[in-house]
Amino acid sequence: MSLDFATQVVGLPQSAPTYQFPDGTPLAPQDSPPLRVGIVTIVQTRKNLAVLPTSLVQGLAGCVNSSSFLGGNQGTVLFDGAHADRRLTTTGAENWDMTYKCLYLPSGWNNILQPSSKNTSSTAVGTFQQVTRIAGGNTLYTQADLSPLLE
Helix, strand or coil, X not given: CEEEEXXXXXXXXXXXXXXXXXXXXXXXXXXXXXXXXXXXXXXXXXXXXCCCCHHHHHHHCCCEEXXXXXXXXXXXXXXXXXXXXXXXXXXXXXXXXXXXXXXXXXXXXXXXXXXXXXXXXXCCEEEEEECECCXXXXXXXXXXXXXXXXX
């Protein structure tokens, strides 16, 4: 397993002002600076698999975890794909090494900053809230059980 710590730029909604100057003058939405949010790339390799788990990888790619996974709470780990390496054993049998890439975002992948909300633990305005599509009610990313990737 390997970890890579970085930041991701999160754009703010452009429909209403998010920030203001000390005198109360709102900063125009198009002038609001983007937020930089910490993100962790988690790379996990499973070695010597007898069968290439193609359908599993295809079914879970682009999904977020529906339960705790790799230390992340529900909805915070996005399965970002896989890489397969074929190898032959000394007896000529075919084995596979599968490297999975996941992205951890503490605020959650289905959440967007809602500037008008209030954080209950502080006076800060703006919290990350889950959003759903108006038609159908689906979240941005489908939730799924990612644990079979490591079984």
